Amino acid sequence: MNSDPIDLSQQVNIFSDDLRQLHFAELCNALYERELHSISQKKINNISLLQRQIGGLKHHIKRASYNLLQHQSPLEVDIHNASWQAKQAVNCPAKLSDTDKTEHWFHTHIALGICSAVYVNELGLEHIELDSIDRVELQEGKVHLNKFGWFHLNGLPVLKKNELQQDDPLQANSATASNQQATMQLLKPTKNLMLAACCGHSWNHKGRTQPRLLSLRELLLSFSINWKTFR
Template sequence: MQISDSQQVNIFSDDLRQLHFAELCNALYERELHSLSQKKFNNISLLQRQIGGLKHHIKRAAYNLLQHQSPLEVDVHNASWQAKQAANCPAKLNETDKTELWFQRPIALGVCAAVYVNELGLEHIELDSIDRIELQTGKIHLNKFGWFTLNGLPENPQSAAQQTQFQLLKPAKNLMLAACCGHSWNHKGRGQPRLLSLRELLLSFSINWKTFR
């Protein structure tokens, strides 16, 4: 039986997608197993639950990376997002008054947010999710980083002695690109990109690149 040119293209395309899916899964498994091996677990059942959920989350992440519709490119070998990195951290251009106006408007719970992190001069932007908003008290709570005021500053003021500084950012394309790609900066300029955790990678799929809401 002869196969038409269009059928051959589809077959090759499907084979390539399967290969890319397998590569993505392998990269994600290696990354997550290494991450789990570095953690200390007081409760073995917690470790068992995390390992048990890996198959589902990794397949979901690999599928979404292949199906992505965003301004980002995919590095199949590292299971990561790719985009051009700015010379300096774009979070430094963030203005607290504009951040406050942004978060005063209606925002759905669970939406992806960006947090500027400065640890001993090493800077990056990290993805988190909003799980509580209190407009009456002017506070917003993130799943990982905790409470911030609506202007993006931590609820508990950070002292100069603290090693790590955080700030919730008004979302923008350049900030979310940097967060998704793991871009980092140091005193010399661009640093080595960090690999996103599986949680952050899954969060990146929920970003609405038009409205960020």
């Protein structure tokens, strides 16, 4: 019989590794379930595109799960839902946004690929969504976001000629907002705004509502946030 003493510290390390693997598997399962459901709801006529999306899931989901476990941010991780968690503000923090400060920030920090926050009011339901800058035209004073399109550096959307531009989407009354399909505004990143975006916090006319689950794309974008400078 082996009477060698048991290294308790080694046991703790082994247990930690096992627990970490379990959490990693839970995160992967949650993300697979979410993304496959999302793909199933889309109308995709291009089979080649669908194949590429499904083929890339393994890589992106493993990357997202690993980063959630390695996170160093003011956010907590919900292992079961593969999501960020933090206390939700009573009111949408985007209401405190200032277009002059937004323009100054983007003039100073503008760069391709940076993670940005966009305020979205869709039929009275408000949230802040992560997107990334993929084109910059400083001479024209505008930037293009990968999902939401063109914005002026002050955060207001660049509208088409046949669209009526409102002075400040964040100041729209509920009646006006409800008559529009979606109201959007690019925001100067702050800790509270990025936190709300990462956690999927949502609001309606009554206050806080059920947080939305981030897409895999948004979740991957959240890992690029520099919480010291909010870039």
